[in-house]
Every structure is written in structure tokens, then in C-alpha cells.
Ligand SMILES: Nc1nc2c(ncn2[C@@H]2O[C@H](COP(=O)(O)OP(=O)(O)OP(=O)(O)O)[C@@H](O)[C@H]2O)c(=O)[nH]1
């Protein structure tokens with residue numbers, strides 16, 4: 001058997017050498033939460049301060065996110081190490097989305113400074129896989145300069161992108177009624193910048209007007225979200241896009257927002273991890289007990305209340321904790 005210590009040593013060295021094969025393997029270990037190995041790996045990768053800039057890109061399916069990423073990355077300095085993670089709806093993992101991304105971002109696959117990976121969102125549509133936080137940290141440990149995370153923005157869960165990104169970019173296209181989607185999905189609250197893509201199509205001006213009308217100054221008050229209009233498939237106005245990203249990065253640094261955002265992200269992520277562990281350690285076993293089954297039976301029979309069942313569980317947890 002391959003000793004675990006050797007395996008961790010090999011992983012650490014491989015990641016630090018930016019060996020893409022090893023990085024891919026490490027991501028799988030984190031994504032699948034392989035027992036022991038993922039914990040040991042996390043210990044390694046968190047022993048570094050995160051300097052990697054995280055750009056979150058979200059928007060409706062087909063808005064042109066992948067095309068934009070290809071154009072953006074091709075305009076960036078080729079000396080920069082860039083990791084691209086696209087979060088796919090799990091039901092599309094073997095289908096169109098992945099294939100589409102591969103075609104759209106094809107020119108990037110052969111570039112030595114770019115690493116591309118798709119991750120499943122585990123069925124949370126628009127959501128972000130929980131291990132994404134670890135994956136970003138992994139890129140940090142590998143001394144990557146930038147990580148781009150692409151998620152599909154519909155529903156509510158895409159708000160998660162705001163919990164991991166330093167800059168949130170919301171991409172929309174005039175063709176698809178995206179503006180309504182953006183308003184409905186609460187993306188206005190999290191966007192640091194809006195990209196209106198496909199300006200070759202009709203309706204871009206109207207979309208810009210709508211965004212301006214509804215734009216709120218963000219809570220920290222110092223940064224007003226910017227609107228950038230591009231045509232990603234022709235790489236038009238990429239210079240403005242790059243400049244706006246740079247402006248936001250500078251703003252974050254000058255106002256100590258990188259630190260504040262990351263601290264908030266970390267707090268939320270740790271909170272979720274605690275809830276997960278608490279649930280499997282304390283709540284789930286009680287739900288398996290006969291006494292809880294009896295409560296369920298009584299509720300259905302109308303002889304006990306919902307709250308009594310909850311109190312029963314809470315009391316049992318208290319007893320467990322005191323033990
Ligand atoms: N007319 C026009 N089409 C574009 C432009 N940018 C991208 N497209 C096309 O829009 C379609 C969707 O592009 P993608 O980059 O795959 O969009 P996406 O947002 O990544 O899509 P999902 O990953 O499925 O959510 C493709 O057919 C692109 O060629 C543009 O500026 N103008």
C-alpha cells in the first residue's frame with residue numbers, strides 16, 4: 001500500500017510545482033472529501049496566506065460567460081498563472097454545458113499558464129460546490145495569481161458566489177430577458193460590476209438603462225457597481241473590462257476590503273462546516289431513534305405537536321453535549 005504520508009508529500013510537492021496532473025488529483029480529493037486524505041491535504045494548503053485574486057463570474061445560461069472568460073484570459077498577461085473553475089449543474093455534467101465550455105474555451109486548454117476544471121454543483125442549481133473554498137485555497141498554495149469561478153446565475157443560490165469571490169461580475173445578454181432575471185434573482189445586491197455582453201444584438205441600450213435605474217450603492221458605500229458593454233465573441237472592449245477589474249482590485253486593496261471580505265467569507269464557510277458536522281454528529285443519530293419515530297407517529301395521529309418533536313431533539317442534543 002502507498003503510505004499516506006508519502007502521498008501527502010507527493011501532493012504537496014506536486015501542487016507547489018504547479019503540476020496540473022497533481023492539482024487535478026488534489027481537487028478530486030477535496031471535492032469528494034476522501035476521508036483522512038482530504039483533511040491532511042487541507043492542513044497543508046491552509047498553511048499559507050491567500051494572495052490569489054478570486055474573480056466570480058455569474059449570469060444566466062448562454063449569456064456568454066465562457067466566451068468572455070476565453071477573451072479575458074487571452075487579453076491578460078500570459079505570465080500570470082490562472083485557474084478557471086466552472087461550476088456545472090450536476091445533471092449537465094455529461095452533457096451540453098461541459099461540451100459547450102470545452103469548445104468555447106478550447107484555445108485555453110493548451111496554454112501552459114491556464115488550468116481549467118469543471119466541478120459539479122451537486123444538484124444545487126446555480127449554487128457553488130462546498131469544496132470550492134478549499135479549491136481556491138489550493139490554487140493559493142500553488143501560487144496561482146488568479147482564480148476565475150464561473151457559475152450559472154438563476155434562482156437564489158448563486159448568491160453563494162458572493163461568499164467566495166473578491167470581485168463579482170454579473171454577465172447578461174440583451175436577447176434573453178436577462179434583466180428581469182437579474183432583478184428577480186437578487187444579483188443586483190451582489191454585483192461589483194455588470195457586463196452587458198452581445199452588444200451586437202438589439203436591446204443593449206435598454207438593458208443598460210434598466211440596470212442603471214435599479215442599481216443600488218453597495219453597503220460599504222464606497223464602490224458603485226460599474227457597467228461594461230462588450231462583445232465577447234469578437235473580443236471587443238476587453239481593454240475596458242480589464243481596466244474595470246483592475247479598478248475594483250485597487251479599490252479592495254486601498255479600503256482593506258480584500259481582508260474584510262475574506263474574513264466574512266471564511267466565517268460563513270466555517271459556520272456551514274460546523275452545521276454540517278453538528279448535524280451528522282448530533283442531530284442525525286437522534287432522528288434515527290425509536291423515541292423520535294414515536295414523536296412522528298404522534299404528530300400524524302394528532303396527539304403531539306411539531307414543537308414537541310423539536311424540543312425532544314433539542315433536549316437530547318443538550319444531554320449529548322453535557323456527557
Ligand atoms: N452574438 C453574440 N453571441 C455571443 C457573444 N458572446 C458569446 N456569444 C454566443 O453565445 C452562446 C453562449 O456562449 P457561452 O460562452 O457558452 O455562454 P455561457 O454563459 O458560458 O453559457 P453556460 O455555461 O451554458 O451558462 C455561444 O453560442 C456564443 O458563441 C457575443 O458577443 N455576441
Ligand SMILES: [Mg+2]
Pocket residue numbers: 065066067086101150
Ligand atoms: Mg459557460
